[in-house]
Structures are given as C-alpha cells and as structure tokens.
Amino acid sequence: MGLLLAALASGAVIFSGARDKQAVAKSSDRPNAVAALGRIEPESEIINLGAGMSPDRVETLLVARGDAVRKGQALGYLGGYAEQITQKAVLEAQLKEATLRRSTELTLNQQKVLSAETHKRQILEVSPLRIASQEATIASLDAKLANDKDILNSQTQLYDKGIQSRRLREDQQALVTQGEANVASARAQLAQLKQQFEVDKVDADVQIDLARAQLERSVAEFPIASLEAQVAKADATARRMTLVAPVDGRILNIKVKPGEDVGTGPILVMGDTDRMRAVAEVYETDIGRVSVGQTATIASRALQRPLTGKVVRIGNMVYKNDVLNVDPAARADARVVEVWIELDDAGPTVRLTNLTVDVVINTTETSPAVARAASP
Structure with missing residues (x-):
C-alpha cells in the first residue's frame, strides 16, 4: 500500500489542475507505475446499430x-417493414387456405383408397362363395342327370320288352335332355364367375393404385413447403x-x-451503461510492465474523486492512439495497446461514456482477489 501511495503522490500532476500543461506524467519518471490516457466505456462496448x-x-x-x-x-x-408485414400476412393466409384444402383433399382421397380396398376385399371374400355355390349347383344337377339317365335306361329296357309305353320313355328322355342342358348352362355360368373373379381382382388392384396415386397427387399439388419458405423469408426480411x-x-x-x-x-448508438469500465491506451514501450490483476487509479475533472480498479485484460494488438491528449508536446501518432480495467465503483461513470480519463497502473501491487486466484 505504501508503494501505491507513493505512486499516487508522484502522479499528483495528473490529478491536479496542471492538466493544461501535461495530461499524463511520463512513465519513465514513475518506476513503480505506468501512466496512460484512457476512456470510459460500457463493458458491452459501444454498440452501433x-x-x-x-x-x-x-x-x-x-x-x-x-x-x-x-x-x-x-x-x-x-421504411419497408410495414410492407413486409403485410406480405407475410398475405402469405400466411394463402398457407392456411392451402393447408385446409390439402387436408380436405387428403381426407377425400384416403376415403377413396379405403373404398377401393373394401371393394377388393369384398371381391376376394364374396366371389369365391358364388363360385362354390355354383359348383354345388352343378354337382346337384349332375346327380339329378345321372338319376334321370338311369331311369331312362330302365324304361328303355322295359319299352323294348313291350312292358313300358313309348310315351313314358320319351318323357324321361326329355328330362335327361333338359338335365344335360341345365348342367351345361351351370358349367358355363361357373366359367363366367371364375373369369369375372379374375377380372374383378385386377380391376380392384387398379382402382386401389389409382386412388393412392390421387392421394399422392393431392399431397404434391398444394405448395405448402414453398409457401412456408416464403413466409419465413418475409419474416426474416421484416426482422432485418x-x-x-x-x-x-x-x-x-x-x-x-x-x-x-x-x-x-x-x-x-447504445451500450450497457450499468456495467462501465475504463480502457487505458498504454504505450507499446510500457506494456511489458503491465499484467492482469494490477491495481489502477482513474481520474478526471468530471469525476468528484479518483476511482480505483484492477486490470482484467490486456489487448493483443498495437493501435494508433485514439484518445486525444491535450498536451501539445505529446505524440499524435503514438502506438498503444489497450488495457481493460474493471472499476471497483462504476456508479459515477454511468452517464459518462467516452469520458477521457487519466489512468495510473500500479505495477507493483496486484488485486488481492487476483493474487489469491493466481496462487497455487
């Protein structure tokens, strides 16, 4: 602490009214401190929107x-914000309409697919039953025809012996002929049922494929994805x-x-003024004496009292100095490195963004908190 007081005492020229003669004391005259001009800025830096x-x-x-x-x-x-919002509203309305229409078409075509599948299932379940029924009818007709033929043979034998009348034999012959015709007709109808069954199966598959194709077309027919992309684009433009x-x-x-x-x-232009800091522009020839954790004192005629802080970051680039030095003998093209200083009490600087300040960094004293963090 004695070294800090000595540094502050030797730097009284910075904080005195002699600033019109020399803004910052030469670091070469201060072996235990580095003096520099600086500025006050928000920790967020000054943000240009x-x-x-x-x-x-x-x-x-x-x-x-x-x-x-x-x-x-x-x-x-x-200027174009209102137009973009209107355009976005139009596109959202179109998207809503297209979505509703697609939903309706999807429901309709899904029902068509279901109907076609139901029709095929009906064919596969009912047609075989009709075929089986027809086959049973043919079997019954075959049995009746066989019986009629047996009766005809018996009557023919009796007729040849003169026991049976010709009329009865001819009537039985007519029954056999009719039975044969019935069997032939039933067999033809059975063939027709089988052929129709095969045709219906193919047609049912075609109807299902057609209904599914219409369903897929209804999905692709409405430009939902492109409308969503246009809405997103309009929204992004409005945000810009x-x-x-x-x-x-x-x-x-x-x-x-x-x-x-x-x-x-x-x-x-904005910044987070609730968290202010000082940025010192240290000559490149002095930057080797500065390290993180060193204490600093910040002063200005605009401040009622000097402020204290600690070095929290050292820049990695050398710049031309930005802070105007009021000393006419000072170098106008000095090469400096920025050093960020966290203020212990930033309250007095809240409304003083870009205030030019004098900074003295004590090169022999480190902030206790930083020293503890750095100790093994």
Whole structure:
C-alpha cells in the first residue's frame, strides 16, 4: 500500500489542475507505475446499430436518447417493414387456405383408397362363395342327370320288352335332355364367375393404385413447403428491417431520425451503461510492465474523486492512439495497446461514456482477489 501511495503522490500532476500543461506524467519518471490516457466505456462496448439492408430510410423510432432498453426489444423500423408485414400476412393466409384444402383433399382421397380396398376385399371374400355355390349347383344337377339317365335306361329296357309305353320313355328322355342342358348352362355360368373373379381382382388392384396415386397427387399439388419458405423469408426480411437491442442497455445517441435516409453509418448508438469500465491506451514501450490483476487509479475533472480498479485484460494488438491528449508536446501518432480495467465503483461513470480519463497502473501491487486466484 505504501508503494501505491507513493505512486499516487508522484502522479499528483495528473490529478491536479496542471492538466493544461501535461495530461499524463511520463512513465519513465514513475518506476513503480505506468501512466496512460484512457476512456470510459460500457463493458458491452459501444454498440452501433445500423440497417440490415440499404438503401432505405428510418420509418419509426420507438426510443429516445437516454432510454433504458432490454435485450430483444424493438427500437425502430425501416421504411419497408410495414410492407413486409403485410406480405407475410398475405402469405400466411394463402398457407392456411392451402393447408385446409390439402387436408380436405387428403381426407377425400384416403376415403377413396379405403373404398377401393373394401371393394377388393369384398371381391376376394364374396366371389369365391358364388363360385362354390355354383359348383354345388352343378354337382346337384349332375346327380339329378345321372338319376334321370338311369331311369331312362330302365324304361328303355322295359319299352323294348313291350312292358313300358313309348310315351313314358320319351318323357324321361326329355328330362335327361333338359338335365344335360341345365348342367351345361351351370358349367358355363361357373366359367363366367371364375373369369369375372379374375377380372374383378385386377380391376380392384387398379382402382386401389389409382386412388393412392390421387392421394399422392393431392399431397404434391398444394405448395405448402414453398409457401412456408416464403413466409419465413418475409419474416426474416421484416426482422432485418427492425432495429433490435442486442443487449440490455441504454440509448446513448440517435444518428438518424425518422424520415431520414439510412447511410453506411449507425442509426442508434447504445451500450450497457450499468456495467462501465475504463480502457487505458498504454504505450507499446510500457506494456511489458503491465499484467492482469494490477491495481489502477482513474481520474478526471468530471469525476468528484479518483476511482480505483484492477486490470482484467490486456489487448493483443498495437493501435494508433485514439484518445486525444491535450498536451501539445505529446505524440499524435503514438502506438498503444489497450488495457481493460474493471472499476471497483462504476456508479459515477454511468452517464459518462467516452469520458477521457487519466489512468495510473500500479505495477507493483496486484488485486488481492487476483493474487489469491493466481496462487497455487
């Protein structure tokens, strides 16, 4: 702690009113600390919300500068949003109608398939019974014909002996002739039943195949999949025309107002100001002295008191400095590495996004919590 007090005491030039002479003390004059300019920003970083598609114009904004917003909240709409919503509604209505019609056609054709299958089952069950009945009829006629022929033979023998009359023999002959005709007719009818049975079986299979083909056609006839794809496309386009908050946060600035054309820049600027941090731009020649866990002090004339924090992340790239140094002797093209500092009390910085601050990183003192985490 003595080293920290010594560093702060030696860095009094940063926090004093002499800032117009020198914004940040030279690190070479501070062996136990690294001094740098920095800025205050949300932990979410500053988020620039632009248009998902261009060219377009801003139709409606639902928020004002300073409003708190929640993740997923609609912040505004571009010019084509209403048209896309209407188009989506039309496509959804067409999809609903097509779905209903297809359902009706499917039900009808399923009933046709069921009817054809029932007809085939009837053929397979009833026709064999008719054939069996006809075969039984033929057997009965054959038996009667055989009996009539036997009687005819007996009467013929009696007639030849002069015992039987010719009239009785001729009557019996007529019965035999009629019986033979009945048997022939019954056999012809049996052949017809068998042939019809085979034809009906083929026809039943054809009717089933036809009904199933109509069922498949009714499925393919209605463009359900393409309508669903069009609805999804219209919905995606409408979402692209909607400005949506990617995180919980606050609207920091409005770049484009309703009615103005959207350019390549942002429409809204936002960030999660409930969680603020400092970003120090450390000279590349000093970055080797900085490590995660070191304590830091952040000061500005806009702050009533200096704030404290700890280094939580060190950048991996060297940039040209972005923070404006008010010292006319300072290098304008300095090469720096960004160092992220978590503030112990970020409350005073909630409404000071992009505030330029002076940062002193104590290179000899590490945050106790980080030290404990790093110890074996």
